[in-house]
Amino acid sequence: MKKLLIGNQAVAMGLYHGGLGLASSYPGTPSTEITEFLAMNDDIHTEWAPNEKVAMEVAFGASLAGMRSTCAMKHVGLNVAADPLFTLSYTGVNGGLVICVADDPAMHSSQNEQDSRHYAIASKVPMLEPADSAEAYAFAKSAFELSEKYDTPVLLRMCTRIAHSQSIVELGQREEAPVKDYVKNPGKYIMMPGNAKQRHPVVEDRTAALAEMANNCMYNTVEMAQDNEIGIITSGCSYLYVKEVMGDKASILKIGMPHPLPEKLIQDFATKVKKLYVIEELDPVIENYVRSLGIQVTGKELFSPIGEFSQLTIAKAFGLEIPASICADSAVPGRPPMMCAGCPHRGMFYTLAKNKITVLGDIGCYTLGAVPPLSALDSTLCMGASISGLHGFNMARGEEAEGKTVAVIGDSTFMHSGMTGLVNVAYNATNSTVIILDNSITGMTGHQQNPTTGYNIKGDPAAKVDLEALCRALGIGRVRVVDPYDLKACETAIKEELAAKEPSVIISRRPCVLLKSVKAKPALVITPDKCKSCKRCMGLGCPAISMHDGKARIDATLCVGCGVCKQLCAFDAINE
Amino acid sequence: MKTTSIMIVGVGGQGSLLASKLLGQLLVDEGYDVKVSEVHGMSQRGGSVVTYVRYGDKVYSPIVTEGEADYIISFEKLEAARYAAFLKTDGQMVVNTQEIDPMPVIIGAATYPTDVLGELKAKGLKIDDFDALTPAVEAGSSKAVNIVLMGRFAKYVNIPYERWIAAIEKAVKPKFVEMNKRAFELGYHS
Incomplete structure (x- = not known):
């Protein structure tokens, strides 16, 4: 059956058809979508874990028990899960284990542009890298056999352009993989020094065996051109851009397994072409390996380690004709992403900005609090860094900072890695004030459930974390809840908690306005005669409010009637 | 057949994903090789979004670069101007005349250009501009702008009307099929 699938759905179908039994992931x-599509199958277990480390360990446990399992995460999620990864390499697997990791060249929705292939090399785990949805399906499906045959977890690397591009896939059938027997094997699965010393040589031998296999496998393919002028070693979406521009005019070695790389295949290919290029996005991983073999190659001199490529990148590098445009310059105002009309984060950020509070931020929709006119954030580093960072900031600057600095973190991010930071605040004692922006969902990634929402990945009722009780249990004496639509309540809470001489948590609680369960109120209307053009409401940065002919106006198609702007108007111009 | 490149541009939340899903489904049904590149995540929060649809005998790259687009379907005027450089010299734009102020305009750091489409037309770009919002509301929802635009665009490609309707029936949730068929019809006959 031919279907048009995004890469992530193709991965999900491949894993499922490859006999997957369990998937545990954190969204990113x-x-x-890999895990969201997997969750549509009722004959396997799927779940959202609180973070990527937990997810990978759950997948490890299932593999240990004999079940084919997976976990999926974005590139920075693999940093969180790096701890189990490196030792999973030593234990190997019982049931096949596939770790899906999606890089984000050009940072469409990420805080950095790291290249996950370094993890494959560093952890000595084989990595597959498809170039389109058909390959994503085939590679994912084959990965369990690879995993079990070589007794290793397998990394499956995606990138934004493969993960979110649709192309045609010919789908097969699910092949059931019965849960294997579990046999106690301390030497393999208890990684204490004596055992690990026995396992490390096994890992080295395995990598050598995989490298040999790489010379002759379905993942790495060669297409020879009529002439032998140009040879290109490439992988992933770079392959697509090369084919688009060069067609059959260049010989191509396409690498579908970036670790371990195929030495003989590369050497053989290099001898057959006059001029050799490596074209790969991000870091020179393949290029450095080719150079290490003593082969002359052109790579990062022409193809930047920064951002994404396109067919234009390839055409320019080879001095080929570039398509003409009538209108070359498009100098129009930018349109950055912003918080939605009625976003519950807005009221809290407005109050923080108004009171000139220093705000250590975190990862989620609320990172958009950094955007003008609110410009309310001072830092964003990684999941959970708001709270731990605040503690360090307050330690360094003392009482003066404690009275005017806060951390903001979402409910899902708090579950992910905020709790440990909060324990540290209580244990090592700074008078830090932490604001949990509880919008009852994992927002930015498109509405996934998490342990605070009371629902699991299927939308079925699940154990619900009591955030207030949790914060108290972690050692915080002052815990209060405010409605971020109530500006006065926000201001009072912030001032009182910053003044308190002990650590405190403010839970800013209101569900995401995009949730289906949240019903919009009628749009508010501005009476032009009453509007004095003071632009105070404009300070909210609400996309529903704009100025027309000197008066503020509310777009009725966008406004959800949250009423925050009404609280700011001193002239009673905003009404239902 | 040479690869045809289409760009669907607009503002996050306007429904470009459904439009590309519909177009992708239709082109697969017509027997083409198809690639569609979408945008998820942060950009969807009211930012500028672009989706690429490419079809032909064999399509490699999922994206469209400057000077390559045979068609640009824009959900908003400013976004048409933003991506104008992507249009082929003989390419065609289909533009909804709706104006949505971006944040720099809302906060007064920039102004919305007064005659943005007029300037593009003066440079020689082929632009078919019309109000897609009114027919969308007439069909039942301001959110149906995406399908109204598809209806207008359908006049430029050689695929029979019934095939579009069949693709809508596949791509849209059952309870919204009738509304979207109406929106398509209004766009097609606009």
């Missing part, structure tokens, strides 16, 4: 663009 561009990886999220």
